[in-house]
Amino acid sequence: MAYFPPSGAAPRPGFLPGLPGWLNTALGLLASVALTFLGLLLVTFLIGRVVPIDPVLAAVGDRAPAEVYEQMRIALGLHLPLHEQFLAYVGKVLEGDFGRSVLTANPVLEDIRRVFPATLELATLSILLGVLIGVPMGVVAAVRHGRWPDHVIRVLGLVGYSVPVFWLGLMGLLLFYANLGWVAGPGRLDIYYEGLVEPVTGLILVDSLVAGEPEVFWNALGHLVLPASVLGYFSLAYISRMTRSLMLEQLSQEYIVTARAKGLSEARVVWRHALGNAMVPLVTVIALSYGSLLEGSVLTEIVFAWPGLGYYITNSLLNADMNAVLGGTIVVGAVFIGLNLLSDLLYRVLDPRAR
Amino acid sequence: MKALDDRSAGSFSAGPRAWLMAEAAGSRRQARLGRWYAAWLVFRRNPLAVTGLAIVCGLIVVALVAPWLAGHSPIEQNLQARLLPPGGGHWLGTDALGRDIFARLVHGARITLLIVALVAAIAAPVGLIMGCSAGYFGGWVDAVLMRITDVFLAFPRLILALAFVAALGPGIENAILAIAITAWPPYARIARAETITIRTSGFIQAARLQGASASRILVGHVVPLTSSSVIVRVTLDMAGVILTAAGLGFLGLGAQPPVAEWGAMIAAGRQFMLDQWWVAAAPGLAILVVSLGFNLLGDGLRDVLDPKHG
Numbered sequence: 001m002a003y004f005p006p007s008g009a010a011p012r013p014g015f016l017p018g019l020p021g022w023l024n025t026a027l028g029l030l031a032s033v034a035l036t037f038l039g040l041l042l043v044t045f046l047i048g049r050v051v052p053i054d055p056v057l058a059a060v061g062d063r064a065p066a067e068v069y070e071q072m073r074i075a076l077g078l079h080l081p082l083h084e085q086f087l088a089y090v091g092k093v094l095e096g097d098f099g100r101s102v103l104t105a106n107p108v109l110e111d112i113r114r115v116f117p118a119t120l121e122l123a124t125l126s127i128l129l130g131v132l133i134g135v136p137m138g139v140v141a142a143v144r145h146g147r148w149p150d151h152v153i154r155v156l157g158l159v160g161y162s163v164p165v166f167w168l169g170l171m172g173l174l175l176f177y178a179n180l181g182w183v184a185g186p187g188r189l190d191i192y193y194e195g196l197v198e199p200v201t202g203l204i205l206v207d208s209l210v211a212g213e214p215e216v217f218w219n220a221l222g223h224l225v226l227p228a229s230v231l232g233y234f235s236l237a238y239i240s241r242m243t244r245s246l247m248l249e250q251l252s253q254e255y256i257v258t259a260r261a262k263g264l265s266e267a268r269v270v271w272r273h274a275l276g277n278a279m280v281p282l283v284t285v286i287a288l289s290y291g292s293l294l295e296g297s298v299l300t301e302i303v304f305a306w307p308g309l310g311y312y313i314t315n316s317l318l319n320a321d322m323n324a325v326l327g328g329t330i331v332v333g334a335v336f337i338g339l340n341l342l343s344d345l346l347y348r349v350l351d352p353r354a355r
Numbered sequence: 356m357k358a359l360d361d362r363s364a365g366s367f368s369a370g371p372r373a374w375l376m377a378e379a380a381g382s383r384r385q386a387r388l389g390r391w392y393a394a395w396l397v398f399r400r401n402p403l404a405v406t407g408l409a410i411v412c413g414l415i416v417v418a419l420v421a422p423w424l425a426g427h428s429p430i431e432q433n434l435q436a437r438l439l440p441p442g443g444g445h446w447l448g449t450d451a452l453g454r455d456i457f458a459r460l461v462h463g464a465r466i467t468l469l470i471v472a473l474v475a476a477i478a479a480p481v482g483l484i485m486g487c488s489a490g491y492f493g494g495w496v497d498a499v500l501m502r503i504t505d506v507f508l509a510f511p512r513l514i515l516a517l518a519f520v521a522a523l524g525p526g527i528e529n530a531i532l533a534i535a536i537t538a539w540p541p542y543a544r545i546a547r548a549e550t551i552t553i554r555t556s557g558f559i560q561a562a563r564l565q566g567a568s569a570s571r572i573l574v575g576h577v578v579p580l581t582s583s584s585v586i587v588r589v590t591l592d593m594a595g596v597i598l599t600a601a602g603l604g605f606l607g608l609g610a611q612p613p614v615a616e617w618g619a620m621i622a623a624g625r626q627f628m629l630d631q632w633w634v635a636a637a638p639g640l641a642i643l644v645v646s647l648g649f650n651l652l653g654d655g656l657r658d659v660l661d662p663k664h665g
Contacts, residue, residue: 032505039506043515047522155403158654162594162647164601167621167639174628295511299602313514314606317521329518337509 025348033341038090040333044326045089049082051322098327103319108327111312116331117202118188119301119308122227123293129232130239130293131286135275137236138243142251143270153240160237165296169230169303176226184222186305193219227304234296235289242285246278253277280350287343291336394659404655410648418464427455429462430613438631447637450623456634459615460641466616467645470531470600471593477535479589482542486585487577489543490550491569501547508540513599520608527610530603534596541592542585549581583660591653594646601642617642 060072073079077088092098098108141153176182184190188204193216197207205224208216250256251274259269298310305311309328316324376393380386398404417424427445433453441448447456489500507515519533553559554577562572603609604618612619617638624635 035502036505036509039502040509043506043510044518047518051522158647158650159643162598162643162650164598164605164618164621164639164642164646166602166605167635167642170621170625170628170635171639174632178629292511295513298513298517299605302606313517317517318607320521322521325518325521329514332511332514333509336511340509 029341029344033337036337037334040330040337041090041093042086044329044333045086048322048326093330098330099323101316101321101324101327103316103321103324108324111324112309112327112331114202115307115309115312117199118306119294119297119310121203121205122224122231122297122300122306122308123290125224125228126231126293126297127235127286127290129228130235130289133232134236134239135243135282137240139247139270139275141240141244142247145248150244153244157237157241160233163233164299165230165234166299166303168233169227169300172226172230173303183226184219186223186303188220188223188306189216190219190223227300227306231293231296231300235293238289238292239282239285243278243282246281247274250274250278280347283346283350284343287339287346291339294332294335398655398659401655401658403651404658407648407651407653407655410644411652414464414468414645414648417461418468421461421465425455425458425461427458429454429459429615438627438634440631441633448631448633450620450634451627456620456637459620460617460637462615463617463620463638463641464645466527466610466614467597467600467642470527470534471596471649473531474535474538474596475589475593477532478538479542479585481535482539483546483578483582483585485539486543486546486548487550487573487581490547491554491573491577493554497547500543504540504543507537508544510537512537512595513602516599516603517606517608520603525608525611527614527616530600530609533603534599537599538592538596541588545584545588546578546581549584550577553577553580587653587657587660590649590656593649593653597642597646597649 056069056072056076056078060068064072077085080088096109098112100106101108101111104111137153137156141150144150173185177185197204197211197213197216200207200210204220205217208214208220247270251270256269256274259273260266264273294309297306297308298314300306301308301310302314309332313325313328313332316322316328374385375389377385377389380389398408431454433449436445436449436453437451439445439449439453445455445457447460450456450459485500485504489497489504515537516530516533519536520529523529523532559572559576562576567575600609601616601618601621604616605622607619607622609618610616620638621635624631624638627634
């Protein structure tokens with residue numbers, strides 16, 4: 001929702017003076033990521049503590065006698081002081097133990113592993129749409145700066161920021177599924193294609209091609225097109241806007257004048273020289289916007305009954321299944337932190353000045 | 356002598372415009388008003404920004420006069436008149452309980468405005484205080500405060516808000532609190548960056564030499580200078596706040612029935628999508644228009660107040 005340059009690309013302080021530069025940077029990055037992750041766990045831990053659901057009662061039932069209740073309290077470690085409870089919590093999470101989901105009775109991590117590919121497939125197709133359409137749009141807007149293509153693209157982008165994703169999804173279903181019949185409805189597959197393909201990667205588009213089932217592939221694509229377009233529109237708005245401002249900055253540089261004076265074609269100047277340089281910060285923009293799609297997918301998944309991580313978290317939330325909610329929150333937060341780190345690293349690799 | 360004064364400071368009798376545009380202001384108030392007027396002249400030239408301002412003003416007016424504008428009660432049910440199409444006595448038709456959709460939309464503007472105002476009133480001061488203190492004191496204060504900010508910044512907003520609402524329980528107050536908790540970190544970042552650029556300036560050192568306390572310097576000098584960037588960012592964020600609030604409402608975690616909240620209205624209209632599409636369409640359009648208004652306004656304000664990011 002925010003369209004400001006990523007702050008992740010800012011140079012971070014070194015770890016210890018006296019170490020070689022690259023090692024210092026690497027350790028500094030690592031320490032900052034570890035601290036951020038620890039903070040994330042602290043927040044989820046505290047949220048888990050203030051929930052008005054008594055975890056002991058949830059485990060033993062409200063008719064249990066006092067001594068059974070007390071035994072369970074000790075078994076769950078709730079008699080320990082808070083900081084010891086937190087240490088135990090961190091240890092468990094690092095082992096990948098998020099507890100059991102009350103709703104599915106599976107370990108939360110197992111559930112997340114099952115639902116995550118659906119979200120990944122949706123977010124990946126959306127970011128592809130966002131990049132393939134958004135970058136050229138931004139370039140055109142920058143080249144035609146201040147004229148009507150620029151205004152049209154600017155308004156399109158602002159509408160993309162302003163529209164509620166879940167509403168756009170509902171209206172899209174109404175128009176393209178119910179009235180026009182151009183796309184398939186909610187869910188990942190039609191019911192009679194369900195179970196035909198053995199899940200290997202969990203990405204149906206990949207699995208169906210590997211299994212040699214083109215019919216399943218096309219059906220899955222039909223289901224994916226609308227939610228991916230809705231989400232893709234959101235990232236397109238962000239990416240085209242960032243591309244525009246980065247391109248405007250590049251196009252006003254002196255090397256562009258030199259390139260033009262050399263007699264290079266305008267297309268080469270714009271798409272090769274200017275975009276080539278704008279690409280460095282743009283990569284970080286794209287990485288961060290990939291992360292925000294994971295979040296944007298929460299409401300989209302509800303509307304499209306898409307069995308992904310967002311659907312899982314919301315469904316657990318509505319059923320007071322806190323282990324699943326907090327486990328999901330940690331996973332999404334960890335992916336976010338990972339993408340932040342990745343964009344930081346990419347920036348350093350691509351831009352020699354930042355090394 | 357009198358004539359010279361008139362020319363340089365501009366007298367009010369020569370017309371408010373001349374007074375506002377005077378080269379040298381005669382009083383502090385005149386200088387301030389004149390600066391605002393100059394900003395308004397730049398702002399006015401941008402039709403998109405003016406549209407945004409009109410939409411936001413429209414929202415405020417509608418929220419103020421809602422009971423007189425609505426014509427119907429937003430919560431009174433009439434099961435004989437369920438799901439009526441737009442037209443007749445109901446401009447936008449009725450919902451599944453026979454409530455007038457237009458009346459509910461108009462009253463929903465109050466909820467939206469309340470959410471936006473409270474989130475801004477909680478998140479902006481928190482962000483300003485955190486950011487300005489971090490930037491002004493530096494050292495370990497900076498390290499600790501910014502690490503906390505980073506943690507909150509690393510969270511996906513909607514998911515964090517979801518987790519908070521899960522812990523606090525559904526309801527509009529908790530939704531506002533949850534959104535505010537997730538909204539302040541960018542303000543802290545901006546305020547810190549601005550503070551660092553001004554903390555070594557001469558006037559701050561002069562104030563310090565005069566014996567002003569750190570809190571006095573922060574509140575009297577640093578915060579006012581950093582607030583214009585923060586205000587721009589807050590305005591730009593309001594669209595996101597409206598969308599998050601609507602999303603929470605859509606999930607049933609925001610305002611509880613029978614309160615008219617736009618996101619919850621979309622959720623209620625969802626099951627009648629196929630035959631009575633207007634029930635879900637109208638509140639969605641309202642959200643779109645209002646958040647577009649805030650985006651346009653924020654964009655225009657940024658061009659005026661913060662030209663370096665233009």
